[in-house]
Amino acid sequence: MRIELERRPDVSKLFSILSPFIALGLTIFFGGIMFVLLGKDPVSALYSFFIEPLTEVWSLHELAIKAAPLILIAVGLSVCYRSNNWNIGAEGQFIMGAIAGSILPVVFHEWHSPLVLPLMMVLGMLGGALFAGIPAFLKAHLNTNEILTSLMLVYVAQLFLDWLVRGPWRNPGGMNFPETRTFDASAILPEMIASGRAHWGFGFAILAAILVWFMMRYTLKGFEITVLGQSERAGRFAGFSSRKMIWFSMLLSGALAGLAGIAEVSGAIQQLRPVISPGYGFTAIIVAFLGRLNPLGIVVAGLVLALTYLGGEAVQVSLQISDKPIRVFQGLLLFFVLSCDTLIHYKIRMMWYDLTKTTGEGAR
Amino acid sequence: MPVEGEPANSSLLTVGQLTKLFGTFAACDGINLDIRPGEIHALLGENGAGKSTLVKMLFGVLAPSSGEIVWQGQPVRIASPSAARKLGIGMVFQHFSLFEALTVAENIALSMDPGVSLSKIAKEASDLSHAYGLPLDPHAHVADLSVGERQRIEIVRALLQNPKLIILDEPTSVLTPQEADRLFETLNKLKAEGRSVLYISHRLEEVQRICDRATVLRHGKVTGACDPRKETPSSLARMMVGSDVAHVSAEGTSAKGAVKLEANHLSASARTPFAVSLKNICLKVHAGEVLAIAGVAGNGQGELFDALSGEYPVASDDVIRISDKPVGTRGINARRLMGAGFVPEERHGHAAVSALSLSDNLILARSQSDRRAFLGGGFLGLIRQDAVKMAAKRISAAMDVRKSGENPPAGSLSGGNLQKFIVGRELDRQPTVLVVNQPTWGVDAGAASRIRQALVDLAKSGSAVLVISQDLDEIFEVATEIAVISEGKLSDIYPASELSREKIGLLMGGMYGKTETAETTHAH
Numbered sequence: 001m002r003i004e005l006e007r008r009p010d011v012s013k014l015f016s017i018l019s020p021f022i023a024l025g026l027t028i029f030f031g032g033i034m035f036v037l038l039g040k041d042p043v044s045a046l047y048s049f050f051i052e053p054l055t056e057v058w059s060l061h062e063l064a065i066k067a068a069p070l071i072l073i074a075v076g077l078s079v080c081y082r083s084n085n086w087n088i089g090a091e092g093q094f095i096m097g098a099i100a101g102s103i104l105p106v107v108f109h110e111w112h113s114p115l116v117l118p119l120m121m122v123l124g125m126l127g128g129a130l131f132a133g134i135p136a137f138l139k140a141h142l143n144t145n146e147i148l149t150s151l152m153l154v155y156v157a158q159l160f161l162d163w164l165v166r167g168p169w170r171n172p173g174g175m176n177f178p179e180t181r182t183f184d185a186s187a188i189l190p191e192m193i194a195s196g197r198a199h200w201g202f203g204f205a206i207l208a209a210i211l212v213w214f215m216m217r218y219t220l221k222g223f224e225i226t227v228l229g230q231s232e233r234a235g236r237f238a239g240f241s242s243r244k245m246i247w248f249s250m251l252l253s254g255a256l257a258g259l260a261g262i263a264e265v266s267g268a269i270q271q272l273r274p275v276i277s278p279g280y281g282f283t284a285i286i287v288a289f290l291g292r293l294n295p296l297g298i299v300v301a302g303l304v305l306a307l308t309y310l311g312g313e314a315v316q317v318s319l320q321i322s323d324k325p326i327r328v329f330q331g332l333l334l335f336f337v338l339s340c341d342t343l344i345h346y347k348i349r350m351m352w353y354d355l356t357k358t359t360g361e362g363a364r
Numbered sequence: 365m366p367v368e369g370e371p372a373n374s375s376l377l378t379v380g381q382l383t384k385l386f387g388t389f390a391a392c393d394g395i396n397l398d399i400r401p402g403e404i405h406a407l408l409g410e411n412g413a414g415k416s417t418l419v420k421m422l423f424g425v426l427a428p429s430s431g432e433i434v435w436q437g438q439p440v441r442i443a444s445p446s447a448a449r450k451l452g453i454g455m456v457f458q459h460f461s462l463f464e465a466l467t468v469a470e471n472i473a474l475s476m477d478p479g480v481s482l483s484k485i486a487k488e489a490s491d492l493s494h495a496y497g498l499p500l501d502p503h504a505h506v507a508d509l510s511v512g513e514r515q516r517i518e519i520v521r522a523l524l525q526n527p528k529l530i531i532l533d534e535p536t537s538v539l540t541p542q543e544a545d546r547l548f549e550t551l552n553k554l555k556a557e558g559r560s561v562l563y564i565s566h567r568l569e570e571v572q573r574i575c576d577r578a579t580v581l582r583h584g585k586v587t588g589a590c591d592p593r594k595e596t597p598s599s600l601a602r603m604m605v606g607s608d609v610a611h612v613s614a615e616g617t618s619a620k621g622a623v624k625l626e627a628n629h630l631s632a633s634a635r636t637p638f639a640v641s642l643k644n645i646c647l648k649v650h651a652g653e654v655l656a657i658a659g660v661a662g663n664g665q666g667e668l669f670d671a672l673s674g675e676y677p678v679a680s681d682d683v684i685r686i687s688d689k690p691v692g693t694r695g696i697n698a699r700r701l702m703g704a705g706f707v708p709e710e711r712h713g714h715a716a717v718s719a720l721s722l723s724d725n726l727i728l729a730r731s732q733s734d735r736r737a738f739l740g741g742g743f744l745g746l747i748r749q750d751a752v753k754m755a756a757k758r759i760s761a762a763m764d765v766r767k768s769g770e771n772p773p774a775g776s777l778s779g780g781n782l783q784k785f786i787v788g789r790e791l792d793r794q795p796t797v798l799v800v801n802q803p804t805w806g807v808d809a810g811a812a813s814r815i816r817q818a819l820v821d822l823a824k825s826g827s828a829v830l831v832i833s834q835d836l837d838e839i840f841e842v843a844t845e846i847a848v849i850s851e852g853k854l855s856d857i858y859p860a861s862e863l864s865r866e867k868i869g870l871l872m873g874g875m876y877g878k879t880e881t882a883e884t885t886h887a888h
Contacts, residue, residue: 009389220731220745227728230720231713236675237706238728239697 005346015344020290023336024304031329040319048318049311049329061196063306065268068201069094069277071302072260073284075208076253078293082216083249084229089135089150090257091281092157093128097258098265099161100127102180102272105187106169112186120187120262128258129251131157136250140243146250154281162274169272180272189267199267201260206299208256213295225249257281278309286330290337305330375434376401376560377422377453377529382431384417391417393584394431399529404551404561406571406592409581410604410780410808415564418581419531422562423455424448454522458533460514462506464638469502472521485524493520496550507638511661512543519550530554531562536570538661538834541869548574566604566809567837568597580604601809612816612841621651624828625672625704625797626685632671632678640664640852642671647847647854649797649828654819655857656831656843660872664852665832666709669801672830673706674699686797697732705729705795707787709802709832711779715786718775722767722785723749723756725774729789755792763788764814780811787815791822798822801832816842836865848872 015022028050032042053059073090080087101124104116135149162178171181189199216222228235228245235242265276287305291298312326379397383390392414399405409415420426422433424442432439435451442448448455462471469486476485486502493500498516506514515535522530532551536544551561551574565571571578572592580588580603588603627647634641642664649655659665670676672684674696681690686702696706706729708714716725727738727747737755740746753771760767763784767777774782783804790798803819804812819842823829832849833839839846839860846863848855848871855871 006386009386218746219741220727220739220747223724223727223731223747226720227717230717233710233714234717234728237673237696237708237714239695239700239732 002350004349005342006349008345008347011344019340019344020300020337023333023340026336026340027329027332030332031325034325034328038321038325040321045315045319048314049325050307052314053307053310058196059310061198062310063303064192064198064202066306066309067302068199068205069260069264069280070284070287070305071205071299072201072208072263073253073257073281074287074291074298074302075205075212075295076256077284077288078291078295078298079212079216079225080249080253081288082229082293083225083245084232085139085246085249086147087132087135087150087250087253088147088285089132089152089154089281090253090284091277091279092150092154093131093254093257094261094264094277094281095154095157095161096131097124097128097254097261098272098276099157099164099261100124100130100258101262102169102183102265105183105266106180106272109181109184112184114186116184116186117189117266120266121259124258124262125255126258128261129255132250132254132257133247136247139250140246146246161272161276165272165274171271178274182271183266187266188270189263197268199263201263201267204259204263205302208259209295209299216295257284283330286334290334292341304333308333375399376436378434379418379422380432380434382418382421382433383429384414384421384426385429390584392421392428395581395584395586397579397586399560399562401528401560402555402558403576404555404563404574406575406578407562407564407581408566408568408571408578408600408604410566410810413581413604413808414584415581416533417584419455419533419562419564422448423453423531449525449527452526452528453531454525454527454529455531456515456518456522456533456535458535458537460518462514462517464507465505467503467505468500468509468517471506471517472502472524475521476524488524489520492523496520496523496553497546498550511538512540515539515547523554527559529560529562531564533564534566535563536565536567540660540872541836541865544570568592568600571600572597604809612813612820620653621826622688623648623685624651624687625649625799625830626688627672628683628685630671630678630683632667632676634667635676640667642667643852645852645854647830647857649830649845651796651826651828652823653844654823654829654831654842655845655847656833656839656860657847657849657854658833658836658839658868658872659849661834663850663872665801665834665849667852668849668854669706669708669799669832672799673704673708700730700733703796705790705793705798707790707798707800707803709805711782711786712775716774716782719773721771721773722760722765722777723752723771725785726752726756726759726789730793733793759785759788759792762792763818778808780807783807784811784815787818791818794825795822795827797828797830799830799832802835803831803833804835804838812838836868839868 028046032046035042035045053063073094077087077090101120103123104111104120131153132150134153135146138144138149139146165180166178169180171177171179174181189201192198192200192203216225224235224240224245227238228240228242232242260280265272269276283305287298287301290301290304308326308329312323312329315321315325316323375398377399379395382392382395384392395418407415407418417426421428422442424444424447433442434440440451442451469482469489472489473480473482473485489500489502493516498519500513500516500520506517515538535547539547554561563571563575575592578590578592579586580600582604592600627645630642630645632642640663645668647655657665657668671678674691674694677695678684678692681692684690684692686699686704689702691699691702712718717728731738738748738752740748756771759765765777765781765785765788767781777785787800787803800819803815807815816838819829819831823844831842843860845857846860846868847857848868850872
């Protein structure tokens with residue numbers, strides 16, 4: 001016997017739209033089974049995982065805070081991945097953006113001006129973009145693999161941050177804790193609405209998603225990204241340069257990751273610490289693919305993954321279980337989304353061989 | 365299932381009502397075919413007629429949806445290529461599956477049962493190849509061999525299994541006329557030994573020359589079974605195409621005008637280890653002229669196209685001129701803006717992106733040359749989809765592109781229809797210079813004659829056309845001037861009327877009219 005995936009002649013529009021919902025339903029179903037096996041009541045567990053975080057205003061704000069960096073980073077990554085440049089190092093670009101943006105409030109902490117905040121954001125984007133420029137340069141001119149270089153640079157950024165906050169940037173009045181001085185009020189990203197903590201990072205994320213969506217959908221630049229991602233040779237025939245595209249996509253995604261970094265630090269943490277990200281740069285890769293590399297899809301996917309973070313924290317408290325179920329949930333969700341998408345484009349066919357007439361050794 | 369009233373057991377292979385469905389599309393629809401021992405049986409058909417699908421089922425690459433295959437009187441199911449080889453079916457694919465970095469013997473060993481020593485294989489392969497007039501050095505690296513020699517490896521590899529039936533898929537499409545003659549001798553030898561050959565081709569004269577019987581396919585169905593020697597090329601073509609193929613008329617070509625495309629001592633080094641470097645190429649194409657460049661695949665055609673199109677600009681401006689302006693270092697879009705159009709060889713992933721719609725594929729080639737019509741919004745570069753779609757529709761209508769739906773993805777079109785669109789995309793601009801690489805490679809006869817006529821008409825209207833082609837029939841149909849490329853060097857340019865096929869064959873082998881012995885053309 002052998003199993004074949006056969007391409008469907010035409011793809012159902014209805015199921016293309018339903019697919020993420022089916023995947024979500026399957027995830028909840030199998031997640032419920034997991035809770036039963038853990039000896040917990042599945043209904044109340046699922047309730048505190050998925051519904052409770054959505055019922056209170058303060059937790060909706062937390063959702064926006066967690067979703068903002070995920071969406072910002074994933075939107076940039078979608079441009080990279082669509083153009084066939086595999087930037088895996090957004091986590092590092094996030095950190096370098098945070099560091100570059102923090103120069104003003106940490107080193108020049110006596111300067112207070114309305115210009116501080118916009119300059120911090122610009123510096124954050126520059127920092128992320130320059131750090132992404134390293135793998136871009138290596139790929140465009142020395143033909144190295146950007147997956148490896150961008151990933152390895154993550155650890156460089158993490159250790160650089162660690163050194164900074166323990167050494168030169170340590171808070172002189174901070175009892176020797178490894179952290180910088182807390183930012184002045186003029187360097188803190190304000191809240192979006194008065195009802196809670198969510199800062200303007202979420203606004204940046206939505207704006208970035210809309211702008212990138214518009215670029216991909218309506219402009220020649222977006223067309224260039226799509227063509228070069230599908231076939232470098234066809235792109236060359238169209239007169240597009242794949243080398244310039246490496247620079248463009250890496251710098252853009254680096255800048256957005258850097259903006260996410262400084263927005264997180266300035267809006268949520270308000271100082272630099274040895275660890276400023278629970279892996280946003282890596283989770284954003286999942287977000288980008290869950291959103292099918294479409295910026296508007298990424299907004300939804302970013303909210304869903306932010307919800308799994310919050311829900312995971314909630315069940316830890318209410319059911320006294322470890323943080324592992326969050327990972328399982330994220331894994332289940334990714335698995336079901338990808339398999340639903342596959343089954344929309346392909347159908348499974350079992351090939352049975354008639355043993356009495358088989359002349360060959362059959363399937364390999 | 366016996367066919368044509370013959371008892372089944374007198375046939376080597378009988379195929380009854382064989383059907384292969386891809387989704388709802390029947391690539392093969394109730395095919396009946398029988399092959400007798402010791403015959404050369406032709407399988408004729410346009411691209412997309414179902415020939416490849418049929419032989420893939422016979423060789424165990426695809427599983428049939430329904431129908432039966434009877435081998436020497438026994439119904440069989442062929443589950444894999446190795447099962448097919450065990451039965452006694454060998455196959456030589458159109459696209460070779462050889463590792464260039466390995467030697468001939470190593471490549472052959474890969475398809476044999478493990479456990480046979482390499483030296484034994486080398487010995488057997490060498491003996492066999494000489495016995496069949498296909499001399500091969502088993503220790504040569506494949507990368508160093510010509511296309512003809514590579515094909516011999518595939519044939520010897522198939523013969524080592526001692527097959528009763530050998531399937532050859534378009535074997536002469538890559539050979540010089542002399543190399544093809546050798547292949548035919550080998551096929552006749554195989555036939556004399558009582559082996560059968562299933563010969564897939566769309567070259568009618570070859571089929572008439574060597575085949576005993578022919579089965580013709582069209583749209584997945586058998587449309588005729590005949591003795592090709594009793595048919596005329598046009599009656600065979602009619603069975604293949606379903607209607608008379610329009611003859612390309614090159615009458616009334618206008619007088620030569622000014623030089624529109626020129627290469628002056630163009631040299632370019634090879635970009636990859638397996639590419640060919642261009643050596644001192646000089647050519648001139650005048651307005652109203654079709655210059656055809658003949659040559660066996662892999663002799664620098666692609667590299668010449670890349671240099672002329674500007675996909676890979678060259679170091680000096682002066683070596684390439686379009687309308688008398690130096691353009692050597694300029695990119696492809698700068699050359700398009702000077703009125704040049706380009707059609708590369710590979711349709712999928714070079715001339716077109718399969719997953720994108722036809723209108724998107726129109727922007728691919730014309731985003732800069734038609735900037736004013738197709739783009740709006742100033743620096744934003746917004747694509748004006750409605751204008752592009754209108755133009756795509758106009759091109760489809762002008763070139764008779766048959767498609768499913770208004771604006772389908774390029775990958776859903778058959779090769780011929782996509783090629784008509786790709787050529788039409790350039791013609792729509794009325795280019796003053798058109799450079800085309802393999803204009804009808806793998807295209808059905810109907811589309812091919814339409815494309816060739818369009819090229820001739822373009823030249824007649826006063827443009828300069830450069831056609832790079834391996835197909836000699838095509839070259840004689842369209843060309844006013846002919847040159848031959850071999851190992852990156854271009855021969856002199858001759859008026860088409862002064863060249864014979866034999867002369868071109870010699871030039872293809874790198875013989876620039878000095879020692880005209882056929883034998884040396886095989887020495888690579």
